[in-house]
Amino acid sequence: MQHNLFRHSARRIGIGAGAVSIVAAGLFPLSAAPAAAQYGWPLCGVTSAPQTLAAGSAIDDRYHSDPALRDLLGAPTGPERESEEGGVFLRDYAGPPGWPAILYSRADTGVHEVHGLIKETMWNAGGHRATGVPITDECPTAESGGRYNHFSRGGTTPESSIYWRPGEAAHWVHDYGQNGYGIHAKWADSGWETGRYGWPTTNTMSLDNGTYTHFTGDDQQGASIYWSPDTGPHGVNGRIRDRWAALGWERSYLGYPVTDEYDTPTGKRSDFTYGCITWNRTTGAVIDSATC
Numbered sequence: 001m002q003h004n005l006f007r008h009s010a011r012r013i014g015i016g017a018g019a020v021s022i023v024a025a026g027l028f029p030l031s032a033a034p035a036a037a038q039y040g041w042p043l044c045g046v047t048s049a050p051q052t053l054a055a056g057s058a059i060d061d062r063y064h065s066d067p068a069l070r071d072l073l074g075a076p077t078g079p080e081r082e083s084e085e086g087g088v089f090l091r092d093y094a095g096p097p098g099w100p101a102i103l104y105s106r107a108d109t110g111v112h113e114v115h116g117l118i119k120e121t122m123w124n125a126g127g128h129r130a131t132g133v134p135i136t137d138e139c140p141t142a143e144s145g146g147r148y149n150h151f152s153r154g155g156t157t158p159e160s161s162i163y164w165r166p167g168e169a170a171h172w173v174h175d176y177g178q179n180g181y182g183i184h185a186k187w188a189d190s191g192w193e194t195g196r197y198g199w200p201t202t203n204t205m206s207l208d209n210g211t212y213t214h215f216t217g218d219d220q221q222g223a224s225i226y227w228s229p230d231t232g233p234h235g236v237n238g239r240i241r242d243r244w245a246a247l248g249w250e251r252s253y254l255g256y257p258v259t260d261e262y263d264t265p266t267g268k269r270s271d272f273t274y275g276c277i278t279w280n281r282t283t284g285a286v287i288d289s290a291t292c
Helices: 058-065 067-073 116-125 183-190 238-247
Strands: 088-093 101-106 110-115 147-152 160-164 171-174 205-207 210-215 223-228 232-237 262-264 267-272 275-280 286-289
Touching (some): 058 067, 058 088, 058 110, 067 110, 101 116, 116 147, 116 171, 223 238, 232 238, 232 267, 238 267
Antiparallel strands (some): 205 210, 210 223, 223 232, 267 275, 275 286
16 A cells, blocks of 8 residues: 655654654655755755765765755764665764764665754664664654654665654654554554644554554544554544553453544444444543444
8 A cells, every 4th residue: 555655845844652753744755856955955855876985975975065964964973884784875973062963875765864863763773774774864844843854674665754843752653564554654644743643652662463653643632553463553542542541452352443533423433353432522421342
């Protein structure tokens, strides 16, 4: 299933709870970033670049051709090197005061930087072997003064993101180990941080038979996306989510969600592997049942 990677460029220029968050922006597909943006920080789309460790490498080319990027990164603090698995080149820089930075380069995605809290979260997660290489620079989110980088272990489609906003921790949301369409893709399809699930409040976390990420919800009442091999990714929101949480989440008698929350004539409902939860808009009653 292909998910929506389009965002409004003009307007929207971890592992473990408490790390950095990832979210995308822009209304261009990443592969269609304007050519004029090839050397201008921040670069929020994928380019391509020949790879070499020789003089005039892709990393050196962008660094020396992009004054804004040089101002951000400062001086290099070590030589350019190739990763152990091959095909990924990187170089360390002083970065903003107290926040070292890295330039990454891969042939299919071009040269992109990570710095600050996002770089720290990426590093704590296990570096590019965990998150994938950055396929954008750190770019502004649509709202709340936040920042994000998109990442991919292979190809030019975002498979994970780290999002951060002022006053909050950063968080890593990803699809890895989720059969190609997981929590990150679901969140992208919903509209990222401006959609029904809002901002991530945890990293994507592992369960015995699945994964989950908690979010603020578009109404700030809380939301979650849960994934399992049998159910795929589905979102649970608000009062229904509160009841499911009180019952024990996926360990309750209801199991994993098998639908997103949907409208009924009397309110809202979410279906689960072994039952459902309903919310009545008139009475406010929230009822869980094994017979739906």
